Amino acid sequence: MEHVMETYSRLPITLVKGRGCRVQDEQGNDYLDMVAGIAVCNLGHAHPQVVEALKKQAEELFHCSNLYRIPQQEALARIISKNSFDSRVFFCNSGAEANEGAIKLVRRYCHDCSGRGPGIITLAGSFHGRTLATLTATGQDKVKKGFDPLPGGFVIAPYGDIDALSEAVDDSIGAVMLEPIQGEGGVRIPPEGYLTQVRELCDRHGLLLVYDEVQTGMARTGELFCYQHDGVVPDIMTLAKALGNGFPVGAVVARRDVAEAFDPGSHASTFGGNPLAMAASLATLTVMLEQGIARRCRETGAYLTERLGELARLHPGIREIRSRGLMIGIQCDADLSSLAKDALKERILLNVIQGSVIRLVPPLIISREECNEAVEKIHKILKEKGV
Ligand SMILES: Cc1ncc(COP(=O)(O)O)c(C=O)c1O
Structure with a gap:
């Protein structure tokens, strides 16, 4: 050590x-x-189909740059889109990286498409990661201590209070980002109807709604994605943790027209969506759906x-x-x-x-x-x- x-x-x-x-x-x-690597090994350890897919892919090709087409990415993105909302997907390696990607996409969309300010409202008690932008988005002071100066563009609103959220919206704000159930914050389930009200608020002001499903995604809450419980569909959804059942992988899933705010060169990740990660994720999702x-x-x-x-x-x-x-x-x-x-x-x-x-x-x-x-x-x- x-x-x-x-x-x-x-x-x-x-x-x-x-x-x-x-x-x-x-x-x-x-x-x-009862921990599963903190909501990661959703199919259990050493699931035979995931192990087999990884072995097979490892014998063919571990890694391939995103300079080239990676068919496994295209297949996984298609399955995610077909089982969520009509979307395009960017693959990366972790939850924080997925949220960073979502934050960048919000900013691009606001600058180039919606005309709103690029500010993002997040909620008290939330957890979005440990990179500078995601810890700034996180609604817990303990993760920010000693890391000044923090990037601007984030406002934290009280949890579960639609009036307070509404008051926090002004022209500088372009999105609301939240976990449909707060994980690290203590397994906090929002009050009945709150998420519907947030969606309505976003629609009224032309704000993007970003769901951080890094922990709640991949069947953890009893639906493939937590948003599916109450039919509130986000514009952007981030995934990681259980997507590869333990193989490091993350994803930014965005409504098709929102995804188009990114163009070649606007975002990248060397390892993001490499054949090994895609093989693990494809096997994981296939087992989840088939079984x-x-x-x-x-x-x-x-x-x-x-x-x-x-x-x-x-x-x-x-x-x-x-x-x-x-x-x-x-x-x-x-x-x-x-x-x-x-x-x-x-x-x-x-x-x-x-x-x-x-x-x-x-x-x-x-x-x-x-x-x-x-x-x-x-x-x-x-x-x-x-x-
Ligand atoms: C909701 C949520 N978002 C983001 C993260 C950060 O993910 P990672 O540790 O893969 O960067 C976590 C991790 O616990 C999380 O629970």
Whole structure:
């Protein structure tokens, strides 16, 4: 560790192997994985079809510059568009990079097409990444501390308050960017009707609506994309995390006419959409669609939420269970900062956000038996902590 920058507080285990919802450490201990690399391995670890696609592609061609046509990109973009809205896609390597691309596209569109100012409103509590533009867009002060000067052009509005959002709109604003469910912010689900009102506000003022679906996308919430729950269609949607089931990949998906604000030379990424990343993503999306993973996630999510409701009745320290599909937040009253470490003794991987929310984002293929096992283990851990 001496030569690795200390940007993470790491837990004291080393994971060396994973299959489905299970991972193993160096000593051969087996853990139930309720984190999935933070909503990344949605099909579980080492999914055979993804492994096979990667092996096959690796034997043919790892990398190819975007100086040339990459047919796998064209195929993946077509599938994404057919299963979302009529769009064109730019491929990159991470969530922050996808959001950077979306921010640049908004600015280009405002300068060249809509005539509105290029400012972007984001929401308090949001998380959009760690690059300079995306941490400025993020509605949490802790990620900005010490990184001045920050780029201009971002306004943060209070969460879930349509009147406050409306007040923040002036001629300098060209877009609203939000997560349909806030992930890092604590699994926060917006108030009923809020997203529809945001869409109406954007339409009234000619603003672009950007959905950051980096965490909520790829069936995590029980629809392939979270926007599909309430029929509010964004103009731009960003994806990453589970798109390649663990292979690094991101995407900016934009309404066709908005995408046209970019032309050759306006944006690029050396590795973006390379054949290996595309092979992993094509296999991931194909499995998701063919095997009805979103429906399975809805059903398993409902089951796990019900079981957690029973757990909440046994633990007065559980204040609320917030869930959509298999994106679940257990809001507790206690400080849970040591819980992820305590969980290792019970051989379960858990993640805590905002100090007091247990975030469950397991692989979407998790079985009911594994859900029961998770509930029993969480029960034991919380009991020991007196929650
Ligand atoms: C909603 C959202 N946007 C963006 C990001 C940043 O993604 P990455 O870490 O791949 O840059 C994350 C990461 O947690 C996220 O949850």
